[in-house]
Amino acid sequence: MTDTILRMSGITKTFPGVKALQDVNLEVRRGEIHSICGENGAGKSTLMKVLSGVYPHGTYEGDIEFDGEACEFSGIRDSEHRGIVIIHQELALASNLSIAENIFLGNEQAKRGFIDWNRTNHAADELLRRVGLGESAVTPVIDLGVGKQQLVEIAKALSKKVKLLILDEPTAALNDEDSEHLLGLLRGLRDEGITCVIISHKLNEVMSISDRVTILRDGKTIWTQETAELTEDKVISGMVGRDLEHRYPEHTPNIGEEALRIEDWTVYSPIQADRALVRGVNMTLRRGEIVGLAGLMGAGRTELAMSVFGRSYGVNISGKLIKDGKEIRARNVAEAIDNGLAYATEDRKRYGLNLIEDIKRNISAAGLSKLAKGGWVDGNEEHKVADEFRASMNIKAPTVESIVGKLSGGNQQKVVLSKWIFTDPDVLILDEPTRGIDVGAKYEIYTIINRLADEGKAVLVISSELPELLGICDRIYTLSAGRITGEVARADATQEGLMTLMTKEEQEVAP
Structure with missing residues (x-):
């Protein structure tokens, strides 16, 4: 008989006007890696919040049985006491504290009523080695990128039983x-007997690591199957309720004149002023063209993009920006926008959106001057513009007064793109434009990117997913240790070839 560690039965969770979960059933075996897949809004995160006590007993219907016992969690502390630890998609770290302080926050390593800092830092260093993060335990979290912060979250989870x-x-x-x-x-944790439940949109990872997969759609359980019996297409079909013939929309580019040329671009770190993060970069973007930028974490992709966009990152920046054959000055974000540049950040929730504001205000935020009359924003015109974007971008919300923080990841990304498209840019830099959104929404974003290129705009796409770059880009640059190491036409590009170029100068990273 299969050893079941978790059984959730008949879970129903209702929010005002919305039934997020409807009679959901989930069974997880001890020591397996179990993936839960579904489109945004399918109920995946809600189900896990029910399990972990974020939504306490009494706020939902149904039963939870863990490790052979019925459970009624009133909060996260209850579930953690039983050995259930959840790492949310939104990282919950205190940026002003050190890595060690974050790992043991609420679980302090104390001796006679005082925190034992030697013990704390030593234990944190051990956990950092375990997750492969080469940082000191005393490093402030604020100095870490989002990827490294994720590893800190995992180390924090591992610090608990x-x-x-x-x-x-x-x-x-x-x-x-x-x-x-x-x-x-995670495979190593499985070998140690730790059970993992993963919510992921990255189907290649789901297929490579999972023992079984459960599909949720519209708040209901669709099926649970052994991964060995599945294909990515079958998972996608279960998620969206239909077959997607092609993961990437077909597109024939109409490439025109050069829109932007970046010449000898060098950027130094604002933290270590003698460390060059971007070194002598030369790139060209043409109208009607979708150009990809590939690189490993720390290669300088985002630093390059932000520095080009109004020098919004870095110090001692040198080099030239040539737009439509003439050098431009983009010394700040306002000048960058005035010169037809736009940048959609990789971290849309922190930097790209005002989550407590509505769709209308978010879309108009970067282009208010276009709506101003006599120094006042024309509210009627603002509403009209936002409503047009809601329709053309297929933003799934009842009105443009809907709060952005309540939207799914895919719809939030459409709001970010709408905001920058409203500024009428000639060059759009899209940093991880499909991060954290489901396959159906990704397809819509790809279609929007194609449409922008067809309108004659130059589009630069930064992505950590090589299949994505190969699927939508006409040309791909590779970046390693702040330097351009390759430029490959789509027809000649392969994942293996790009990875070789992305690691070409890894050993030369500046100290």
């Missing part, structure tokens, strides 16, 4: 190399 580890999109912020490292870590 975990029996069931729940990870909500654990590799969403990681590149291929770091994702594979994390997946290897």
